[in-house]
Amino acid sequence: MTYVPLTDAGREEMLDRIGVSSIGDLFADVPRPHRYPRIELPQPLSEMEVLRELRELSERNVDLQHSISFLGAGAYQHYVPSVVQHIISRSEFYTAYTPYQAEISQGTLQATFEYQSMICALTGLEVANASHYDGATALAEGVLMAYNIRRAKRRKAILSPRIHPEYRDVVRTYTQGTEVCVIGDESVDVDLGELIAQIDSDTCCVAIQNPDFLGELESIDQLRALANAAHAHDALLIVVAYPIALALLQPPGAYGADIAVGEAQPLGIGLNYGGPYIGYFACRKAHVHKMAGRLVGETVDVDGQRGYVLTLSAREQHIRRERATSNICTNQALCALASAVYLSALGRTGLRAVAELCYHKAHYLASRIDALEGYELTTRSPFFNEFVIRCPRPASEINAALLSAGIIGGFDLSRFDPRREAEMLLCTTEVHSRQMLDRLVHALEETR
Amino acid sequence: MKGPEPLIFELSRPGRRGSSVPSLDVPEAELPAELLRDDLPLPEVAEVDVVRHYVRLSQLNHAVDVGFYPLGSCTMKYNPKMNDAAAQLPGFAHTHPCQPDETVQGSLELMYRLQEALKALSGFDGISLQPSAGAHGEFAGMLVVRAHHLANDDQGRNVVLIPDSAHGTNPASTAMCGYETLEVRSDERGNVDLGDLARHCSERVAGMMLTNPNTLGLFDEHVLEIADMVHGCGGLLYGDGANFNAIMGIVKPADLGFDVMHFNLHKTFSTPHGGGGPGSGPVGVTERLAEFLPGPVVGREGTRYVLHCPPRSIGRMKAFAGNFAVLVRAYAYIRTLGATGLREASEVAVLNANYLRTELQLSYPIAVDRICMHEFVLAGPPANADEIHTMDIAKRLMDLGHSHPPTVYFPLIVPEAMMIEPTETESKETLDQFARDMRQIAEEACTEPELLKTAPHSTPVRRLDEVRAARHPILRYEPEDPPAAI
Numbered sequence: 001m002t003y004v005p006l007t008d009a010g011r012e013e014m015l016d017r018i019g020v021s022s023i024g025d026l027f028a029d030v031p032r033p034h035r036y037p038r039i040e041l042p043q044p045l046s047e048m049e050v051l052r053e054l055r056e057l058s059e060r061n062v063d064l065q066h067s068i069s070f071l072g073a074g075a076y077q078h079y080v081p082s083v084v085q086h087i088i089s090r091s092e093f094y095t096a097y098t099p100y101q102a103e104i105s106q107g108t109l110q111a112t113f114e115y116q117s118m119i120c121a122l123t124g125l126e127v128a129n130a131s132h133y134d135g136a137t138a139l140a141e142g143v144l145m146a147y148n149i150r151r152a153k154r155r156k157a158i159l160s161p162r163i164h165p166e167y168r169d170v171v172r173t174y175t176q177g178t179e180v181c182v183i184g185d186e187s188v189d190v191d192l193g194e195l196i197a198q199i200d201s202d203t204c205c206v207a208i209q210n211p212d213f214l215g216e217l218e219s220i221d222q223l224r225a226l227a228n229a230a231h232a233h234d235a236l237l238i239v240v241a242y243p244i245a246l247a248l249l250q251p252p253g254a255y256g257a258d259i260a261v262g263e264a265q266p267l268g269i270g271l272n273y274g275g276p277y278i279g280y281f282a283c284r285k286a287h288v289h290k291m292a293g294r295l296v297g298e299t300v301d302v303d304g305q306r307g308y309v310l311t312l313s314a315r316e317q318h319i320r321r322e323r324a325t326s327n328i329c330t331n332q333a334l335c336a337l338a339s340a341v342y343l344s345a346l347g348r349t350g351l352r353a354v355a356e357l358c359y360h361k362a363h364y365l366a367s368r369i370d371a372l373e374g375y376e377l378t379t380r381s382p383f384f385n386e387f388v389i390r391c392p393r394p395a396s397e398i399n400a401a402l403l404s405a406g407i408i409g410g411f412d413l414s415r416f417d418p419r420r421e422a423e424m425l426l427c428t429t430e431v432h433s434r435q436m437l438d439r440l441v442h443a444l445e446e447t448r
Numbered sequence: 449m450k451g452p453e454p455l456i457f458e459l460s461r462p463g464r465r466g467s468s469v470p471s472l473d474v475p476e477a478e479l480p481a482e483l484l485r486d487d488l489p490l491p492e493v494a495e496v497d498v499v500r501h502y503v504r505l506s507q508l509n510h511a512v513d514v515g516f517y518p519l520g521s522c523t524m525k526y527n528p529k530m531n532d533a534a535a536q537l538p539g540f541a542h543t544h545p546c547q548p549d550e551t552v553q554g555s556l557e558l559m560y561r562l563q564e565a566l567k568a569l570s571g572f573d574g575i576s577l578q579p580s581a582g583a584h585g586e587f588a589g590m591l592v593v594r595a596h597h598l599a600n601d602d603q604g605r606n607v608v609l610i611p612d613s614a615h616g617t618n619p620a621s622t623a624m625c626g627y628e629t630l631e632v633r634s635d636e637r638g639n640v641d642l643g644d645l646a647r648h649c650s651e652r653v654a655g656m657m658l659t660n661p662n663t664l665g666l667f668d669e670h671v672l673e674i675a676d677m678v679h680g681c682g683g684l685l686y687g688d689g690a691n692f693n694a695i696m697g698i699v700k701p702a703d704l705g706f707d708v709m710h711f712n713l714h715k716t717f718s719t720p721h722g723g724g725g726p727g728s729g730p731v732g733v734t735e736r737l738a739e740f741l742p743g744p745v746v747g748r749e750g751t752r753y754v755l756h757c758p759p760r761s762i763g764r765m766k767a768f769a770g771n772f773a774v775l776v777r778a779y780a781y782i783r784t785l786g787a788t789g790l791r792e793a794s795e796v797a798v799l800n801a802n803y804l805r806t807e808l809q810l811s812y813p814i815a816v817d818r819i820c821m822h823e824f825v826l827a828g829p830p831a832n833a834d835e836i837h838t839m840d841i842a843k844r845l846m847d848l849g850h851s852h853p854p855t856v857y858f859p860l861i862v863p864e865a866m867m868i869e870p871t872e873t874e875s876k877e878t879l880d881q882f883a884r885d886m887r888q889i890a891e892e893a894c895t896e897p898e899l900l901k902t903a904p905h906s907t908p909v910r911r912l913d914e915v916r917a918a919r920h921p922i923l924r925y926e927p928e929d930p931p932a933a934i
Contacts, residue, residue, distance in 0.1 A: 041790075250485045
């Protein structure tokens with residue numbers, strides 16, 4: 001197979017025009033001993049054969065169309081209305097590049113502006129950028145931004161241990177070449193009060209997740225106290241939040257967060273074994289010049305007609321080079337479009353309804369499991385749609401038994417903490433019917 | 449249908465709904481009253497509103513499925529549709545990243561095969577598919593360089609050498625690793641200036657980031673000497689793989705002395721750009737650096753595939769394993785073309801660029817007059833068109849309607865630069881049409897300069913006021929503000 005439309009006659013004509021006799025002559029600058037090496041790859045196949053081979057490969061997976069799953073832990077199975085795939089498959093969106101030439105990129109630019117506006121609406125903050133690679137990198141960029149806002153003079157970044165472990169790992173990866181000192185998450189059992197106690201004049205930011213990695217929600221009083229304590233020391237509060245929960249719960253902007261970040265995959269993007277996803281990023285307007293990533297702004301053209309452009313790019317690498325706020329030079333544009341379409345289709349009432357379904361189903365399931373002999377709900381109320389249960393046996397054994405019943409169980413917490421061998425984190429969303437929830441309860445009872 | 453499209457918020461009417469949600473089939477739990485929000489200012493629109501609005505927006509975009517897109521350094525090749533069919537196979541699309549390895553053996557095998565294919569093409573010994581984009585791969589790669597020196601207790605290396613022709617991401621990625629950047633000059637043939645490089649080589653050098661072919665579209669004539677010089681002072685050579693589309697099957701970067709390189713799967717391996725992302729930027733390294741790669745990577749234990757973290761890994765670059773759906777597309781492309789097809793792609797990318805260069809050199813000055821690789825750089829408007837700038841040419845191209853403009857004002861070392869990358873998937877007829885358009889514009893630049901300076905005339909909006917956008921930023925819809933002009 002080839003995607004090259006070149007003909008033999010065309011090749012000869014072009015070579016002639018260039019003034020060389022063969023294509024090989026064009027590569028004279030490549031050191032001869034290394035030119036045209038042997039490349040060991042399988043023989044090419046036709047489209048039909050490749051798709052057959054890949055379908056067979058894909059069928060070795062256990063997928064969520066053929067089994068029920070209760071996994072969450074940073075990636076969420078929500079129903080994606082058909083309009084989303086339809087719109088993002090439009091070639092004009094799908095095969096465009098970065099909107100560098102605004103006059104012929106208004107589709108991408110306006111959709112991104114709408115996405116930014118919707119993220120502001122969800123988070124209760126004034127500015128949102130065009131997105132980051134995922135929730136974890138958005139958090140890392142938030143920490144670096146706080147560090148830079150305080151002119152690299154305050155080194156402490158306090159992370160709650162209740163932030164997704166992989167997010168905390170990414171913060172450490174991103175900050176390893178800087179003076180930032182990541183603290184706060186050495187022990188799992190730290191509450192907001194203990195985080196507050198660690199804030200001092202060397203702190204650039206304190207970051208929490210709400211609902212946290214284990215599903216629990218903090219009280220508004222505690223959240224406000226944390227924000228006040230951070231601000232009293234001139235530090236920033238960063239909140240990682242599940243965007244569907246924000247349709248129901250008070251947004252980070254309402255309780256004093258300076259930066260809100262998170263994974264927007266639940267807003268219309270498929271699970272795809274972990275990517276591509278999309279990190280949303282919002283902050284207060286005062287900090288916009290220190291923000292990383294692309295921003296779309298409204299303006300007018302020479303005729304006074306409204307239009308959209310990439311703006312405030314003096315922050316970015318292609319202008320500022322080594323003094324840029326970040327090296328990021330893309331966003332997850334197609335995912336941002338998917339989120340904008342999803343949020344438009346769900347709208348004000350639909351998104352709230354989805355959030356309530358998540359909440360009620362989680363509480364139903366949690367109470368049913370808690371009532372089973374040998375199982376115990378260990379998550380404190382209130383929680384949103386994820387909760388922890390302690391099992392009578394190692395979670396890995398329970399999950400293996402569930403799998404043979406066609407159920408992918410909860411997230412095995414021993415993966416991050418060997419002491420939690422018997423605990424799993426379960427997640428429900430609107431995709432779970434009561435019958436599916438009851439099936440899990442029954443299967444857990446059977447595998448006690 | 450022309451004219452401005454309202455914002456989706458402006459189409460909102462109270463009570464309208466664009467989707468249906470299942471009814472509650474479990475008992476209601478009490479909601480935590482003090483935590484609830486009272487307002488959610490999202491639009492209320494019908495499904496038909498959503499579809500018409502976004503379809504109309506889509507029609508305001510140029511795209512590679514619509515026409516020629518010769519953006520230099522971006523490799524806007526055609527995106528084969530079967531790749532999407534592969535990524536949408538239910539077994540791939542509907543798997544959760546936290547599923548146990550034994551339930552995702554198909555996904556892991558695909559990732560393993562892609563790692564092996566990238567090794568075969570590049571000559572590297574270790575690959576991590578974690579990074580989400582080219583710049584993300586650069587950051588990962590330079591952290592690997594840093595980890596290598598720290599592991600050798602070589603703390604004094606705090607400088608990275610970067611040619612003046614480099615992408616802006618190179619110095620920015622370097623700075624994120626805590627390194628200082630030192631710029632190395634280019635010579636008059638567009639190569640790294642060896643004398644300048646020699647002056648900068650010292651025991652302070654952690655490494656050099658080199659794009660080869662470089663952003664002038666030229667293969668550095670002294671690449672082996674450069675590698676020797678950087679290695680000679682104890683540094684590592686990083687390859688910016690943005691231009692890998694020129695050399696697939698032609699030369700392996702590891703054979704030239706590169707120690708680390710990132711790949712842009714969304715450029716070289718044909719995955720769609722989606723309006724600026726998502727991409728994928730795997731990083732490849734030589735054997736001695738493999739232990740530092742970002743994890744997880746996919747390994748094989750007998751017939752089983754497993755995710756594991758390299759022993760002295762720099763850590764994770766993102767949550768979960770990688771941009772998997774992009775990886776599927778890239779693998780499908782490699783599997784379809786094989787070694788011969790990939791080599792042909794690079795050969796024709798270079799042939800197309802040289803043909804277009806030859807045609808355009810008749811009307812425009814060229815930055816460096818040499819055989820180019822997959823792209824070339826023009827040094828601005830025709831000599832006798834004094835009033836005209838590169839931006840005017842770019843805007844006028846939009847009026848002619850056949851093509852997206854080239855990359856403009858980059859690389860920075862060429863004033864008024866126009867960087868043109870046709871890619872291998874364009875026919876001679878398309879290249880000829882572009883050459884005709886550019887010739888016409890060259891003539892207009894002398895005879896009717898106003899036509900260029902006021903271009904574009906036929907696009908959905910005309911030149912936009914970027915200064916106003918930056919001075920008075922409007923970054924979201926706010927209902928209390930009257931729309932600027934509609």
